[in-house]
Amino acid sequence: MKMVWVITGVILILTAAVLAGFLYLKSKSIGDPESIIDYVQEHRETENMAMVIRYNDEDWVSINKDVPLPLASTVKIIVAIEYARQAADGKIDPQQKVDLKTLEKYYVPKTDGGAHEAWVKSLADDAENVPLSEVANGMIAYSSNANTDYLIKVLGIENVNKLSDVLQLSSHEEMYPIVSALFIPMELMEDKGFTKEEALNELKIMSLEEYRKRAINIHQKWETSPPQEKDKQEVVKVLDTEFQKVWSDRLPRAAAGDYAELMKLLNSKSYFSKEVHSYFDPVMEQLMKNPSNREWLQHAGQKGGSTAFVFTISMYATDKEGNRIEMAFLANDLSNLEFKKLSNNMNSFQLEFMTNSEFRKSVKEKLH
Template structure:
C-alpha cells in the first residue's frame, strides 16, 4: 500500500470492534513520542481542552486532507456552481486511478456502487461520498479537477487555518520520479537524490503538470505499473514527507465548525453532511448520536484522524490525531486501536478522565 485512506473510515468509525485490543495505546504512544514532535493529539469536549500535545506542529495529513475537498464541493453545490446529480462516467474516474496505491479503496467503492446500481456512471454527490467513506484517491483527483484547485485552496483562507499547506494532486505526484528519469536521463538513485533536493514549489508544480496532462492523455497500464515498481520505500518516504501538512489545532477548529453547524449556512450543510456524516445512516449510531463525522488517512509512515460528534445529551467532542515517522508495528497497532479509542472517548467517562489526566498538560 502506497497511499491508503483508512478504508471505509466513515462507515465503521464507532463499531465496537473486537480487534480494538488496547485503545489506551494511543495515549501511551502519544506520551512516548511527544518530545519528538512527530505526534500530535488535540481533544476538545464541550469547549474544554482535554488533551493538547504538539497541537501547533505541522505534520503530513494523508487522506484526512480530503475534508477540505469535501467542504469545497459542498460550498460549490450550495452556490449552484456544480450539480450534485451530474452523472460522472466511470471512465472519467478511471483516468485518475492507479491500482495498488490506495489499499483497495477505489475498487471497494466501485464494487459497492455497481452492486447496487447497474449503470456505467455515478452522480457527482456519490463521487464525493466515495472520497470520504472509502477514501478513493481517484475520486479526489477527479474532484480537484472538477472544482479547481484555486477554489479548493480558498477554503483554507475562509477557515483562517494558520498553518495549512496548499492542496495539490498527491496521486499525480507519485509519477514525479518517473518524469525526472525520463526528462533528464537519471538513474533511479540519481532521481531519488534529485527528489530529496527538490524545492516543494517545483514538486507541487510538477504534480499539477502531470495531473493536467492526464486530462488529455491518461497514463496507460504499463506506465502505471512502471511507476508502482519504481516506488520503493525510499521514494515513498520522500512522497509521504511532502504531502500537504497542517496541525491538529487547525483540524479541531474545522471539526468544531462542522459540529456546531453555525459557521456554514444550511445550504452548505445540506450538501456537506451527507458526505461527512455517512456513519449516521447506521440505526445503532442514531440511537445515541445527534450527528458525527470523521476522516482518516495513512501512508506507510503516517496515520491521521479528525473527528467530531454531538451525542443525545448534547455533549460535543472534537478530536484530531496526527502521527508521522511510524514503524510498521506502530502503524499496525494504531490502525487496530484508533476507532476503539474514539468510541471509548465518547462513551466511557472513566476513559475520558484517564485521557485528560495523562495528556492535558503534555505540551
C-alpha cells in the first residue's frame, strides 16, 4: 500500500471512512488548511468538537480538551502500545505465525471499505500465514478491524483496558471488540424475538456496560462457534443508518487533552523503554517508511478514524531541527458536508502548521 500524507480513507460502515495512515510530503499540499480553522471556530462552543495542539511544549490550541468524544479507529493506538509492551516483556512473540483463516473469523465484508482485503492483498500471493507483527501492522497501516479484534484476544481485553490507567488517561472509556459489537442487533432479534425496530429501541436504552458485555461475550463465543458467511451477510443487511448511529455513539470515548498527552509521551521517546519502541515504532510510524519523510523528520506517527458521523486523528512528530508537535482532534455528529470538509483538508492543515511559521501564528491568534 503506497502511503502518502494525503489523507487515504476507507469506508468503515458503509459510508464511514477510516484513516489508516498518511505519508507527509513536504513539497506538496492539496487542500484548504483555512477551512479547518473555520470549522473549529464555528463549532468551538459546542461539545461535538475538540482540538488540542502543542508545539515545542507550548499549548497552541486547547478547545474542549476535557470533553470525551468517540475515538473511532484512533483508539487502535492503545492496542498497538499494549502489543509493543507485551512483546518487549516477552509475553507474546511478534514472530508467531497467525493463519490468515483465523483472522477471517473477525472479518465482516462490506463493513470496513475493503481495509482488511487491501491488507491481505499487500501480502505475498501465496501467503497462508503472517507473523503477529504483521497483524499489528495491518491494524494501523490499513486499519483492519479484524486484526484489531484478533489482537485484543491475544493481548487480553483486561490488559488493553488497564493500559489507560497506567497511562493516566482518566477520560478513556473501556474498549471492547468492535467487530463483534456489530452482531448485537442481530443477537437481540434472534434471542428475544425482537423486530428490527424493537432491537433498535432496545439498543438506544441499553447501558454501555451491558453493551460492552454483550460485545465481549459474542467475541468469546466465536472461539468455538465463529460466525458463518450467512450470519455476516445478515448483519450487513440489518445495519442501516440508524443502527450505525447507535454503533458510532457507543464507540470508546476519550478527551482530546488525554490523547494529546499520550502523543507527547510517544513523541518524547523516553516514557517507554527502547525495547517497547523497537516494536511500537515500526507499527505506528508508517510515515517514516517514505524516504522523503526521513529527509526532514526524525520521527512521526499518527492514527485517524471515522464513522459516517465521526472524524478523529491523533499525531506526533519531531523534525530534524528538533521542533515537536502533538495534536489530537475529535469531531462528532458531522453532516456529510462537514465530514468531507475535514477529511479533504486536515492533511493540508497539518502540513501548513508544521512547516509554515506564519500559518502557525495565524492558528494561535484565531483559535487560542
